[in-house]
Amino acid sequence: MELLFLLLLIIIMALALGSGFPVAFALPGSAVLSIVIAGLCGYFFENDPSAYFHSGSPYQWLSAGVTNLRGVYWEVERDTLIAIPLFIFMGIMLQRSKIAEDLLVTMAQLFGKIPGGLGISVVFVGALLAATTGIVGATVVAMGLISLPAMLRNNYSPSLATGTIAASGTLGQIIPPSIVLIILADQLASATDQAGSIRKGLYKASTGEISMPSVFDVTSTSAGEMFLGAFVPGLLLVALYMIFILALATFSPKTAPPVPYEGRMDRDFWLKVIITLFPPLTLIVLVLGSIIGGIATVNQAGAIGAAGAIIMAGYRQTINNPKQAFYPAIIMFISLIIISILLYNFDMNIKSIKNVNEEIAIYIGLVATLSLVISLIWSGWRLLDVKKTLNGVMLETAKTTSLVFIILLGAAMLTAAFRAFGGEDLVRDFLNTLPGGFWSKFIMVMIVIFILGFFLDFIEIAVVVVPIVAPILLADPSANITAVWLGVMIGLNIQTSFLTPPFGFALFYLRGVAPAIVKTIQMYKGVIPFILLQLFALGIVGYYPALVNYLPNRVSYLSDTAPPPKNPKIQYCLEKFVSDKLSLVNNPTIMALKKSKEINFTLLPNDLEKKTLKSINNGFVAVSLLDEISKAEELLNQASSNYRPKLFKVRRIEQFDREIKQEIKALNNQIEITDSNQEVIIATLNKKLENLKLQSNLLMSQIPNTWDKDYQTFNKLVKNEKLLRSKYRRSSDQFYSGVQDLLMILKGNQKFYSLENRLNNFKNKLLSDHNNTKLILNEIKNLSKELSSVDDGGKMKSYLRKIKRKIKKKTVKIDRVMKDFDNLIKIYNKKAKWLDKADSKLRNQVQSLLNETAYTIGSRNQKKLPRETALFIAKCNSGHKDISLNF
Template sequence: MELLFLLILVLLMAVALGSGYPVAFALPGSSIIAIALAALCGYLFAGDPSAYFAQGGPWQWLSAGVTNLRGVYWEPERDTLIAIPLFIFMGIMLQRSKIAEDLLITMAQLFGPVPGGLGISVVFVGALLAATTGIVGATVVAMGLISLPAMLRNNYSQSLATGTIAASGTLGQIIPPSIVLIILADQLSSAADQAGTARKTLFKESTGELSMPSIFDVGSTSAGEMFLGAFLPGLVLVALYMIYILVYAYMKPDKAPPVPYEGKYDRAFITKVFLTLFPPLTLIFLVLGSIIAGIATVNQAGAIGAGGALIMAGYRLREGHKRAYWPALIAIFSLIAIAFVLSFFNTNVKAINTDSDRLGIALATLAVIGLTVALAWSGWRALKIEDTLRGVMVETAKTTALVFIILLGAAILTAAFRAFGGEHLVKEFLNGLPGGFWTKFVIVMAVIFILGFFLDFIEIAVVVVPIVAPILLADPGANITAVWLGVMIGLNIQTSFLTPPFGFALFYLRGVAPATVKTLQIYKGVIVFIGLQLAALAIVGALPQLVNYLPNRVAFLSDTAPPPRNPRLTYCIDRYVTEEVTRNGVAIAQAVLNAKAINIDALPRKLSSDATKSFDNVAKAIDLLKQANEAEKRIEEASVAFRPLHTEVRAIEADIRKIRKEIKDYDTRISRLNDPSELDARKKLEARVEVLNAEINALEQTIPSGWDAAYAKFNELKKAETDLRRAYMRASTQAYEPVGELLAVIDSSDAFRALEADLKAVKGQLDAATADNLANLVPVFKELERKVRDVEGTSDIKSALSKARRAVRARKPDQEKAVKEFDKALKLYAEQLDWRGKAEADIAPGLRQYEAAIRETIGIRQQQKMTKDQALYVAACASDHRDISLHF
């Protein structure tokens, strides 16, 4: 019965949407009606309102919908949604202030003389507007009003002209900053958490082990990462559009002829191009650059974009008047002043200590006032000239409200879909498909593409993604990243603007196109561009590095980058070390020989022994790494024969787990049937359980007889590789750590020598103290111990001083013992002072060369942060997908 009400839910939603009922009310309305109908039928026909729900009851799922609804606004983790109205404001302001119009006209004049040049200019401007506005409707309407008449007047093919304009207008959906990317990031962050839990459960059920290694965890994503991930795919799509137009113009020059510029390409034209292009490009750089550089969050970047658009509108609306550029110039000088102050002054108001600090605060205050004046002045102009600001604010409010209301409605719809077991049904369907992850992925992409014919991108993002994303992310068959999945879905649902019958870009263009342009020509024009979008989808699917590399690069080069010892980086770090050892193995071996030739007799016995072991462990670590890599190759070779058997058996075990879960549900229902009148129902359920148990027995018989032996053998190979990796890590630690610690001790020798005066001063106070004032030395001892503790390699001296302090602070102070322990500390200090001096002169230079030779290979895990070369290598390595299913 649950499936019946799930079908009713889907039909209600389809009818509501098809009849033109507002989406914001169709989604929650159909959900509430379906839940209420299921509860009513359950009460009337089964005596239980919860009888026709997969689990739980109507109130549980209605409250779940309310909880989801509240989460959109009140979950701190979802504050990224604040960026949506900011980017919407930026886009509409740039469009209303005619900056988009200036771009189109100027670029058409620049590219016009090239065959297909008008089409190229439309794509180029579409990409720029996508990176500054992200509003499809505004972009398509603007380009349709300005470019379409020019293209038709110059004998461009109607289908090429309309297809180019409609497709270029949709670039705002994938080129950041994009509203759909923000929504997808919000949905995928929750999906990644669910997928992580599901993968841990799968690992436990498959292997019997309680905890899953962190290297197999599912990584989440953010709006910033989505922006970075979508950047290169967006450029790929732009390149495909331009290449197609150029090829079309070459093959059919009469359909896309060159358009000579009637003016002159002189200094005035160059200045015009510069003034038209530079402000939008600067705004793109500030918005995206601040996110990429880690200077600003997505919300802060949105505020930068909104402010920048307002400044640009302030001078564009007053173009041709005196002082038109004054607000912009004030803003530029203010920003330069702020950058200067931040670079050379301390602007922490709570830490003002010097006149320089006060000067910095004063300059910063003036700069902020100047920027505020520029924004207020520009806003006043936008308000007074054609009531532009009011119109932009109203449109921003409408568009933002539309987005958020759909988000809220989708939250209730998702709860209803789960109430009737829809999520479980989809999961079982996808997991039951042959072919593993990629079959599931292709099916999901195909469904999203088809839904794009009928639904808007927001509806697809908030309804479909929460259901399918956890399933795809949890699958270890490809171990995809959330950002790659988000960009792939973003590219896919971008086609929803072009696919009839509800392609919104087609409607926008139809509304502004002249009557001579037939609707059929518009539809014909977008077909090729839909194909190009699908081609871009295939390219990005085959080359995940296009998506994953930039987010990885920024993450690994940032100040908060994970250290090389992070377990999740083990695979790529070992790849890097292997390549470096192969390339520089001779130099490393020579460095070890040179280090062994160093006379380290002056060092204390323990330090000398540790250093000697370090030299020996380098060769041992390299050998163990080689053995581990060979073990990995043996696993890869064995996996060819083992994988089909593993896939077959895991599929059978998944079916068995499904049946056992069903049996568990029946057992729960049986335990509740205790009334004698329910005896028949109880017997029916018990009979069903017997049938299911028989099915389990039958499935267990289908497991190949050689499975246990094959699994044990493959596990032995994996265990051997794991043991070798761990042994290599221990050897590499023992190879680098002693030398690193020894050099740290030697490097602190100046600080060590500075302790002599403090030690002598405290010794003098101790000798002069009497029994009455001996306890007053306790704070003095503590301060001395702190200073000693801050110097590397002084633990023995610090221990002696601690014993002296305890003798002083005892209930019966023992001055004699305190003096004895202090003298011991002085003796240790003198001994260490002697060998430190010798080590600085005779040992340190050779050890530094040795440490530098092994630091980035054998000693990489002891580093606090990756070098740039290491970070770039790991970023590239981690950008590809890696099948880890044989570990499950």
């Protein structure tokens, strides 16, 4: 019966949306109504309000909806959504200040003489506005009012003109900073936690092991990573639009003729181009560059963008008074340069002032910061005074932000109702039963999102569909996709919702400003090629996941907070990098290892010599293990081609069997609590139970007889590869740390030699003041600390402890104390003797060995990944590695 109420939920929501009822109230309203109706029906027909729910009671699901709703704004860690009003403010401010209009006019003059140049300029400006505003409605309306009349006047095809403007206006949904990317990042962060739990359960059910290795964990994403991931796909889409317009204009000149600039391209023209282009490009660099460079979070970048928009709008609104128009912008620019120079050269922390120069730098920084604030206030005052621009922008920002957040809150309620009636399980079971594995599930989800785009807004799709399907797709180990790639793919797909009739919002915006001569059917025809281009871009990004994953990986691995070289998730790629390096002819690492055989380690004490030789031998072992790993991996890949279909078949059977066994368990519980007098009900339940048991037996009989043998054989190959990798890591660590320890001993010789005078002074105090227990014990304590840094074997410290025990006795026998001291001195002299010889003859050779192996077999022992290694790993980890063979 719960399916009936799930259908009721969807019908109520569809009727509410179709009738024009506000989305913000349609989503939670349909959720509350369906839960209440299901509870009342259960109470009246079954005498149990929870009878028609998948699990739980109506009160619990209403409470769950409220909890979801509270989670949107209450959780302290969930601060991603703070960036939304900041970017909305920036976009509306730039649109209201006529900067978009300036860009369009200037670019049209610049590119007009090229075939299709006017259309290309619209795409170019659309991309710039997308990177500064991200507001689709404002962009489409602005470009429709300015460019459409000019394109029609110059004999552009109405279909191409309207299609270009509508498609270019939607670029703000995928080119960062984008509101939809922020919402998707927020939704995917929650979905990742669910996916991680699902994958751990799958691993436990498949292997029987309680804990899953961390290398198989589902990685979360953030708004910053989403911005980085969407950057290249956004540029790809811009390039496709431009290539299409240029190709169409070349093969069909009548559709997009060139429009030469009638004026002169003199100094004033190029000055105008610079003044028009430079501020928006600077703002893009500041906003996106600060995120990409790891300088600012998305929220901080949003604040930078909002402040930049105020400055730009301030001079644009007072352009009629050119002498004073640019004063605030100039002050801000100079202030930023001064602050940047000071931050680069000084520690600008008031609490850590060390000298007069730093104090002066902080005072200058305070003045520059004050100047920056003054420039913002000055520009804001202008916007309040001129046409009340700031009032209108604040009002529109509040309206748009409220709309986004109210839909988010309503979707939180709807998600709870959807789960209450088993909708989530229904979707998961449907997707998991599709033949073809992950990609069939993924394609089905993409088709559903594309179809929903015909009727729903991007926010509704992002907050309703993503929480349901994302955990299922992210949990699948056969593709092991990243959350950022899934988010960008959904973002590209959602972008089509602005162009697809009948409810394509970009079409509505453009229809509102287009002249009557342009027919609606022409607009529909015009967007079809661009929808196809968007789907083509979706296919390219799906086939080459590195287009999304590489940039976030690159920024992550090159940042100050980069994962350490021993991080489990980068070991496979790190070993591949080392293996590729060692395969080169005359590789320095191999040559250095061979040369180490010629080093005369007999100068060292026996125990240290043996330890060092063992460490160097581990280096040779590590190199040979890399070859073995390559062979084991090749064998594994060969065996997996036959094993993978069997594994996929058996795991599907086992999954279905687990679901049947859960039903059997539920029926057994129901039979136990059913009154024994209700024989008819018990008989019906027993009949269902027998049918389920038959289904289970039939399913399990479909597992091939050779499965256990095949599984064990393949599992041996998997374990062998894991064992070899584990041995390599252990051998490489032991090699590098052992040789490094020797170098530290040799480097500490000066400190060791300086102890001679210290020991002689201690001897004199023992002879003269041995009865002054407090003084001698204090000396022993200080000397022990000094010995800790140079006495690698601890032998000298052991004699020092013996002296300490004898000094503490009531009667100090100085002859016995001095005997222990003499033994300490003998050890010191012995070490000083070999250390002096070893340092002069071994130190440079050992240092050279470490230098040549540091970034190959010694990589794991470094504090941070070197640039070359980090870039290789970023590229290596950009693809999707199938890990299903481990499940």
